[in-house]
Amino acid sequence: MVGGKKEESPVNMRVLHVLKTFFPDTYGGIEQVAHTLASHTSQRGVENRVLVLTPGKTRIDIDPSGYEIRRYHQDLYVASTGLSASFLLNFRKEAAWADVMHMHFPWPFADLSYLMTGIKKPSILSYHSDVVSQVRLNQLYAPLRDKYFGKMQQIVAASPGIMASSPVLQQWQDKTQLITYGIEHFEQGSLQDPAVSKWRDRFGERFFLFLGALRYYKGLHILLEALKGRDYPTVIVGKGDQHDALKAQAQVLGLKNLHFIEDVTNEEKRCIMRAAYGFVFPSHLRSEAFGIVLAEAAQQGTPMITCEIGTGTSYVNQDQETGLVVGPNDAQGFGSALDRFWREREQVKVWGEGALARYQTHFMADQMAAQYMALYQRLYRPNTSR
Numbered sequence: 028m029v030g031g032k033k034e035e036s037p038v039n040m041r042v043l044h045v046l047k048t049f050f051p052d053t054y055g056g057i058e059q060v061a062h063t064l065a066s067h068t069s070q071r072g073v074e075n076r077v078l079v080l081t082p083g084k085t086r087i088d089i090d091p092s093g094y095e096i097r098r099y100h101q102d103l104y105v106a107s108t109g110l111s112a113s114f115l116l117n118f119r120k121e122a123a124w125a126d127v128m129h130m131h132f133p134w135p136f137a138d139l140s141y142l143m144t145g146i147k148k149p150s151i152l153s154y155h156s157d158v159v160s161q162v163r164l165n166q167l168y169a170p171l172r173d174k175y176f177g178k179m180q181q182i183v184a185a186s187p188g189i190m191a192s193s194p195v196l197q198q199w200q201d202k203t204q205l206i207t208y209g210i211e212h213f214e215q216g217s218l219q220d221p222a223v224s225k226w227r228d229r230f231g232e233r234f235f236l237f238l239g240a241l242r243y244y245k246g247l248h249i250l251l252e253a254l255k256g257r258d259y260p261t262v263i264v265g266k267g268d269q270h271d272a273l274k275a276q277a278q279v280l281g282l283k284n285l286h287f288i289e290d291v292t293n294e295e296k297r298c299i300m301r302a303a304y305g306f307v308f309p310s311h312l313r314s315e316a317f318g319i320v321l322a323e324a325a326q327q328g329t330p331m332i333t334c335e336i337g338t339g340t341s342y343v344n345q346d347q348e349t350g351l352v353v354g355p356n357d358a359q360g361f362g363s364a365l366d367r368f369w370r371e372r373e374q375v376k377v378w379g380e381g382a383l384a385r386y387q388t389h390f391m392a393d394q395m396a397a398q399y400m401a402l403y404q405r406l407y408r409p410n411t412s413r
Contacts, residue, residue: 040407041074043125045141047109047134049079049096055240056319057131057155060185060208060395064129066092067396073403078121080109097121106161108135119144127151127403130179133158135168138175149406151181154203156316156338157193159244173198180406183399185317186339206402207342209395210322215383216301222294226302230286234260235365236303236329238296239320241267246309246334251276251285252358253309259365260284261307264291264299301327305368305375308333308340311355315340325349325386330378332364343390349382 044061065075075094080101088096099114118140122128128150130137141150158165172195176182182203184190196203216223227234239245247269254261258281263273266289277285291299300306306324308331317339324331325343331350333340334357346352351367353360368375 039074040072040403041076041124041126042068042129042403043121043127044075044077044129044131045134045137046077046079046131047137048081049077049098052081052083056208056317059210059319060153060155061131062090063209063211063392064396064399065094066090067392068400068403069093071396071400073400076121076124078114080111080114085113106164110136115140115143119146122146122148126407126409129153131155135171138171141178142171142175146178149408150179151183151402151406152176152179153183153185154189154193154196155185156189157195157313159312159314181402183402186342188340188342189316189338192337204402206395206398207339207389208317208319208322209390209392210319210326211392213297213326215326215328216298218301220298222298223302226299230262231260233304233369234262234302235305235307235368236262236264236299236324237307237309238264238291238300239308239318241265241269241273242314243269244310244312244314245269246311246356247273248276249311249356249358249361250307250309251280251282253362253365254282254285255280255358255362257362257365258282258284259369260286262286262288262299262303264288264296266290296323297327300324300329303329305329305350305365306331307361307365308344309361310334310340311336313338318343322386322390325382325390328379328383330368330375330382332361332368334361343385345381345385348378349385350378 046057046061049058065077069075069092077096079098081098082101085100086098099111101109101111103110125148128148130152132152132154176199182199183206184203185208190196190203190205306329308318311334313336321331321343331344333344333352334355335341335352336355341352344350351364353364
């Protein structure tokens with residue numbers, strides 16, 4: 028550190044991030060990780076570009092932190108995969124700019140584009156999740172994926188769980204390393220802050236909170252079943268294709284203390300997390316590879332209830348240290364965890380302190396950026412074609 032600022036890397040390095048989609052078209056964990064990584068390594072002297080598809084017009088945007096977002100129009104969306112002729116036609120040119128290619132998996136069209144254009148650049152792949160749906164198509168796609176993985180110099184997994192349990196990563200253990208996700212740092216909010224206390228005024232001193240996309244793999248139907256006969260105050264924040272079904276289920280179950288909110292700002296998100304008594308995250312399928320929002324809850328000192336699915340969720344939320352971990356797809360077990368939270372206020376406070384401590388030691392953006400920076404520098408070869 029010099030004068031309170033991070034020292035920039037003396038290496039003039041260009042990194043091209045390739046991922047399926049990006050803000051503001053979609054808001055998800057992969058997009059958030061790519062943004063955090065690009066913005067923080069930019070502070071360390073890396074020139075970053077992000078290459079993505081968009082349903083809108085092909086264009087170039089500049090993020091306020093300085094990196095460039097190059098968006099190509101998406102022509103088709105088939106089997107959860109965006110396709111674009113202009114992306115494929117321009118991929119070699121985009122790659123020629125870079126010193127290091129940073130591929131973000133899963134996105135099969137990126138695999139195809141990389142292989143068809145014969146990229147020879149140093150390349151790393153961030154393995155964000157297994158492909159759980161489209162089982163038959165995934166079997167057909169596996170040979171292409173394996174050839175693509177074989178071209179990577181390094182594969183990165185975000186948790187020991189996904190690294191050990193992913194069937195895809197088993198054959199690539201010799202070149203897979205662990206770099207866990209980090210998030211932007213914000214100080215823990217004060218419960219006396221009106222922006223925080225307003226949520227308790229609205230929902231009560233103690234309420235459970237879920238925040239995220241309302242997707243099938245989030246297991247929210249299990250949470251609602253767990254609330255049957257308990258009806259603890261619970262707030263679900265988010266949008267998604269399960270919204271109407273969840274509202275209908277809540278009505279059938281007679282849940283009177285369940286509240287749905289579609290949108291909050293980033294500041295409101297932090298404040299409602301701080302105000303919450305406990306953060307509930309019932310994801311029951313391996314599509315949930317990490318749960319960035321769990322690190323955000325930990326940042327605010329909010330203890331968690333999650334399910335053991337063999338991915339990164341149990342790496343963030345450590346059973347009996349930062350909250351409770353229960354079996355997947357088990358409404359009775361989840362309900363028992365809710366009961367224990369409600370019953371043991373002092374223990375919940377201890378878990379919240381543990382959550383904040385775990386965030387501080389494991390999930391800060393600077394830590395992630397430093398580890399990726401070391402990886403980039405290890406693979407870096409100056410691009411003589413500039």
